[in-house]
Amino acid sequence: MRKKIILAIGCCLALTSSFAQQISTEKIKQHIKFLSSDSMKGRETGSPEDLIAANYISKQFAELQLESKGNNNTYLFHYQFKKPASPHDTIGGEPVSTQDVVGYLDNKADYT
Numbered sequence: 001m002r003k004k005i006i007l008a009i010g011c012c013l014a015l016t017s018s019f020a021q022q023i024s025t026e027k028i029k030q031h032i033k034f035l036s037s038d039s040m041k042g043r044e045t046g047s048p049e050d051l052i053a054a055n056y057i058s059k060q061f062a063e064l065q066l067e068s069k070g071n072n073n074t075y076l077f078h079y080q081f082k083k084p085a086s087p088h089d090t091i092g093g094e095p096v097s098t099q100d101v102v103g104y105l106d107n108k109a110d111y112t
Contacts, residue, residue: 031060046083046096057101066103077102 034040034056040049058075061068070077076099084093 046098050098054099054101061101061103064103064105066105069102069104070099075101075103 035043035053040053041047043050043053054076061075066075068075078097078099080095080097082091082093083096084091
């Protein structure tokens, strides 16, 4: 009887840990270190580094099994906007292609 209880508890813990998402301080630090590294050059909108960051975040969303809500069943929502020549301007400028990263976790709540 004792062996069956231990086996049942072990199975429950194994199932629980496989479905639960573990958040560690070290993992968060790794994400921040990568996304804020000098090699990312500030991730300016529309830059190659912006796309690298978006792909990195998309990969993390996939690992978390979030539902993709971007274009063509991906996590990336591509769009264009007019980027002003000066950061102090609010209108005009050259068209720039970029993307947002969009994932969804349905927590089955009435209001999300």
